[in-house]
Amino acid sequence: MATPVKVYGPPLSTAVSRVLACLFEKNVQFQLIPVNMAKGEHKSPDYLKIQPFGQVPAFQDESINLFESRAICRYVCEKYADQGNKGLYGTNPLVKASIEQWIEAEGQTFSPPSSLLVFQLVFAPQMKIKQDENLIKQNVEKLSKVLDIYEKRLGDSRYLAGDEFTLADLSHLPNSQYLINGTDKGEIFTSRKNVARWWDEISIRESWKKVVEMQNSPPPKSP
Numbered sequence: 377m378a379t380p381v382k383v384y385g386p387p388l389s390t391a392v393s394r395v396l397a398c399l400f401e402k403n404v405q406f407q408l409i410p411v412n413m414a415k416g417e418h419k420s421p422d423y424l425k426i427q428p429f430g431q432v433p434a435f436q437d438e439s440i441n442l443f444e445s446r447a448i449c450r451y452v453c454e455k456y457a458d459q460g461n462k463g464l465y466g467t468n469p470l471v472k473a474s475i476e477q478w479i480e481a482e483g484q485t486f487s488p489p490s491s492l493l494v495f496q497l498v499f500a501p502q503m504k505i506k507q508d509e510n511l512i513k514q515n516v517e518k519l520s521k522v523l524d525i526y527e528k529r530l531g532d533s534r535y536l537a538g539d540e541f542t543l544a545d546l547s548h549l550p551n552s553q554y555l556i557n558g559t560d561k562g563e564i565f566t567s568r569k570n571v572a573r574w575w576d577e578i579s580i581r582e583s584w585k586k587v588v589e590m591q592n593s594p595p596p597k598s599p
């Protein structure tokens with residue numbers, strides 16, 4: 377049996393949860409290695425050897441160390457092409473180009489305002505950091521404009537890259553989940569008919585339900 381790949385970091389991290397969803401879709405065995413971020417373990421010299429930016433996730437498979445959640449997902453899809461959801465990263469150049477385009481749109485356009493809102497609305501209160509109302513307002517406006525474009529696309533297409541659920545849709549799950557289920561800004565998504573329909577379809581995937589279950593389980597006790 378193949379050695380499980382290793383994922384370092386807590387499932388509550390959006391970037392870690394993106395990788396976990398991909399591993400579940402691809403039916404790849406993994407070992408989750410806890411990283412205690414409150415104790416600064418992600419900045420320790422040993423951890424920096426595998427993730428030089430001191431962030432989660434880090435990832436190991438055989439002799440390769442990787443960081444950047446979207447790059448890890450692409451690697452997992454290529455390496456494990458013949459198992460799990462075989463269409464997750466496309467099976468021909470035309471489909472793959474469309475998937476890549478929407479993964480880039482997620483990383484470059486959707487993620488900046490949505491990550492900022494997740495931090496301000498979900499994590500800042502937990503960390504007793506004062507929220508910046510101006511920043512929240514500006515980024516609600518930015519994200520709304522992005523979702524206007526998604527609304528149009530999802531009126532023409534069932535999923536972002538075409539008729540099938542792909543890595544492009546999966547990449548949007550972590551931030552959307554927090555904003556829709558963990559803040560009072562969910563209506564940015566749910567008030568847009570096609571975006572709401574898309575969210576309903578992608579968020580009930582078994583892979584994502586397993587990630588949410590992991591997020592809701594208590595973290596393992598430190599020794």
Ligand SMILES: N[C@@H](CCC(=O)N[C@@H](CS)C(=O)NCC(=O)O)C(=O)O
Pocket residue numbers: 389390391392418430431432433443444445446
């Ligand atoms: N672009 C990176 C972002 C990684 C990232 O921002 N991770 C956050 C948690 S979601 C983190 O480690 N934050 C702690 C820090 O930056 O010190 C990826 O997708 O992997």
